[in-house]
Amino acid sequence: MTSKASLSVACLALAAAGAASANGPGVGHPYLGANFVYEAGDSDRQSDDGYGFHLSFGVPVLSYEHLDVEFGYSALQRDRDIDGRTDYTRTLHTDFLYRFAHQHFFGAGEPGFSRPVLHPYGLAGLALVEEDSAGDSGYHLGASLGGGALIDVGLPYDTLIRTELRALYQRNDDTVAGDSAILDFRAMVGLQMPIPGFGRAPAPVAPLLPPPACRVAVVDPVTGRSDCDTDSDGDGVFDSRDQCPGTLSGTVIDATGCPVQLTPQVIRGVNFEFDSAILTADSKVILDDTARALKGMNDPNLLIEIGGHTDDRGSVSYNERLSQARAESVRQYLIGRNVSADQLTAKGYGASQPLADNDTEAGRAENRRVEFRIVLR
Incomplete structure (x- = not known):
């Protein structure tokens, strides 16, 4: 499996883990x-x-x-x-x-x-x-x-x-x-x-077939482009559809061949005891589901950053320490569930990346979160 394919599987697995955690x-x-x-x-x-x-x-x-x-x-x-x-x-x-x-x-x-x-x-x-x-x-x-x-x-x-x-x-x-x-x-x-296999089957995914081979190709002397469907930069998108030629190896790209910014996956319901990095019992159930989703991914090029976030109450330095401790707590818990330690890293962001208004209790609750950001090394 290629790194980009592994990345797609990882994103889907994390999303599925969040959805399945209620059950x-x-x-x-x-x-x-x-x-x-x-x-x-x-x-x-x-x-x-x-x-x-x-x-x-x-x-x-x-x-x-x-x-x-x-x-x-x-x-x-x-x-x-x-x-x-x-x-x-x-x-x-x-x-x-x-x-x-x-x-x-x-x-x-x-x-x-x-x-x-x-x-x-x-x-x-x-x-x-x-x-x-x-x-x-x-x-x-x-x-x-x-x-x-x-x-x-x-x-x-x-x-x-x-x-x-x-x-x-x-x-x-x-x-x-x-x-x-x-x-x-x-x-x-x-x-x-x-009941195994009972219920709605996933829609089949059509395989991406290689284009028919060109017997005669016309090459542009300036850009080096050919009228054959080749992939000059090796990003998985044929030149005829690649709007960003020359993409660096390992870059995550969209269907047009251009770099994309991955949206972090927020696993809802991962909470901690008040003013500490101790996971609640419900959070451990959710992380058990997450661990099951991640254990099957053994691509050494995948790195999963666990980001800890707080609301804006407390000093900047305190929130950074608390968020780092909480992110590390999640990392250690997943390692204890046999997720590879080499593929997990923890980082505390404090209150620097709010999702909602910190002036309301609902907003502060949304800002206190754990995010999983999946990247290629």
Whole structure:
């Protein structure tokens, strides 16, 4: 891969890391789940607690980053108190599942220990319940309400541990003695795995084919240009489209062959403890995603500058020291996540490059940031 191609990949990887940081591996994709279920049944059932399984298939709602729609099937059984025989409940579920911000826990996020990560969620939905009790069977509408957590402990294929508590309510006066309002509580534990290759495939990129070879070429004696599609300065743009001939080797250029100024990539959500260079737990989750994006880039010509920025409160010298310490803190964290130290450099800019007005709290918050600037050596 050429240096310019590596540069493009690096920019895309950093942008993708920033976008993906709200979710993380195994979350925000279509998935399959399988769970063991324990049920504390309504007292009117006159039976022991139940047990069984729950299978699920979920897809993200494209317009809402943290929302999934999930379809499930559960089957449970329980022994009756009166005669010891078995009752059965089978349920079809349709739920909306909302994922809250993920969190590190049990000390995760410290150097060398990025997991486990907790993804709490809540859910609500409707159900169609089939009861087979005491020889009678019937179908009833129900409603579910509950919550749980997806736990990333580094299992293969981005598989997550899923734990959940939910209440299932139904109106049932046919198959259960007593009150027609039945409220069961279910606890579940199992695994959830994203479906490989499921969803929208990226648009194919047409390869850049070399032009047909010229048998006869007319060369301009003044400029040295030819009517053949050649690349005299080796910048990857053919002379017929190159508006800036003679570009120096290693210069980052646009489609016309002219140098471009790269826009730094701001990774949103990288924050620090007050008045210090200590990363917050949420920041470590985001930087874990960034590290995964950067580890695959092994081009020795790529250098990534981590720039630390502050607002204008405090003295110039203090802000420069603080921003340098914060940039170095990010660099050391990424190195601890196996990103090559040779490709990372840290620089503190203090308050010298504001993005917004420092006279407002919102502006100061935007100016307190970490930027990744990707360059070719």
